Amino acid sequence: TSIKQAMYFKDANPAVDTTIIYSDLRTPGNGEDFYRSAQEKGVIFTKGKVAEVVPNGATSTVKFNDLILGDTDASILDVDLVVLATGQVPNSGINIDAPTGAEEEGAVQVKPISILNLTYRQGKDVPQLKQGFTDSHFICFPYETRRTGIYTAGPVRRPMDIAQAREDATGAALKSIQALENAELGRAAHPRSGDLSFPKVRLEGCTQCKRCTVECPFGAIDEDEKRFPVFNESRCRRCGTCMGACPVRVISFENYSVNTVGAQIKAVDMPDEFSEKPRILILACENDAYPALDMAGMSRNEYSAFVRIIPIRCLGSVNTIWITDALNAGYDGVMLMGCKSGDEYQCHFVKGSELGRVRMSKIDDT
Numbered sequence: 001t002s003i004k005q006a007m008y009f010k011d012a013n014p015a016v017d018t019t020i021i022y023s024d025l026r027t028p029g030n031g032e033d034f035y036r037s038a039q040e041k042g043v044i045f046t047k048g049k050v051a052e053v054v055p056n057g058a059t060s061t062v063k064f065n066d067l068i069l070g071d072t073d074a075s076i077l078d079v080d081l082v083v084l085a086t087g088q089v090p091n092s093g094i095n096i097d098a099p100t101g102a103e104e105e106g107a108v109q110v111k112p113i114s115i116l117n118l119t120y121r122q123g124k125d126v127p128q129l130k131q132g133f134t135d136s137h138f139i140c141f142p143y144e145t146r147r148t149g150i151y152t153a154g155p156v157r158r159p160m161d162i163a164q165a166r167e168d169a170t171g172a173a174l175k176s177i178q179a180l181e182n183a184e185l186g187r188a189a190h191p192r193s194g195d196l197s198f199p200k201v202r203l204e205g206c207t208q209c210k211r212c213t214v215e216c217p218f219g220a221i222d223e224d225e226k227r228f229p230v231f232n233e234s235r236c237r238r239c240g241t242c243m244g245a246c247p248v249r250v251i252s253f254e255n256y257s258v259n260t261v262g263a264q265i266k267a268v269d270m271p272d273e274f275s276e277k278p279r280i281l282i283l284a285c286e287n288d289a290y291p292a293l294d295m296a297g298m299s300r301n302e303y304s305a306f307v308r309i310i311p312i313r314c315l316g317s318v319n320t321i322w323i324t325d326a327l328n329a330g331y332d333g334v335m336l337m338g339c340k341s342g343d344e345y346q347c348h349f350v351k352g353s354e355l356g357r358v359r360m361s362k363i364d365d366t
């Protein structure tokens, strides 16, 4: 908006001196061309922080800290008009991961107003990223939120102009059509699109510990009045995080379970203690790590023949018993291979690598 308004002035009268003092220049995509055309028209861009506007008769003096030149006492004299541009403040919901009462310094404060009013135990709205935008996997599947069947588009998701928002909405609409078709057939949504398997729980073994309910990244598990887990099929993405979380291993899928992966781990002819060592087991996430290993293979990169790789749905699905199985089978070490965890996570299932790391840090208790 600031650039547009500055251009209006320049179009009306090219002799008008127009300066934009900015802290962050947000001109993504085609906005970069817009920014350049403003420069060509003579709009001046100065990175700085305005300290004070001092009235001076019919004009004003704008004092600011010039962040490029490091001049803390910079000023623009005889300004006829000062416009304070207000930035967009996203309000996409509630940051369910934020520790309460410990707001980050300088973070955008978002009013927790829900327009969705969802019936998830984690909150009434879709989770947001720390900048206040709706959480989504911004590289692989940008429209998906952690609430299955809800797709965000346009500036709800990230800053963008109207043309980009229109295109974005088309993508989100296509995703929602796909989700409806999948739900009708009982199939999983992205990224295990088409998967007909579903987590089953053997309730007689359940200790009502609530780990599955708490760790499910998609809020797909509720509790009944006796505090047993109740799985919601249409919300579930089939990541297996609940299976990895369950300490008594009573959650399984028809085609993926603690036992099926355990059997793969154990099905090795381990050499003698002192020959052909060390033997390493890699549990590789099928979404990122395993394709990366495939690409390494296609590039003719070699890795040690002592390494055995088993693809898994997500590092969040790693049950610590698999580590015990591997060590009992004679492996010398186990490596979990997945995407980077943290703020800029790109986990297909939100926090698989983070959960894997936390579980491994407590492996001594297993």
Ligand code: SF4
Pocket (backbone or CB within 6 Å): 199, 215, 216, 217, 218, 219, 220, 221, 231, 235, 236, 237, 238, 239, 240, 241, 242, 243
């Ligand atoms: S498979 Fe994943 S999404 Fe489904 S209930 Fe388990 S943890 Fe939740």
Ligand code: SF4
Pocket (backbone or CB within 6 Å): 201, 205, 206, 207, 208, 209, 210, 211, 212, 213, 229, 245, 246, 247, 248, 249, 250, 251
């Ligand atoms: S993690 Fe396992 S034991 Fe705990 S509530 Fe879920 S199903 Fe029951």
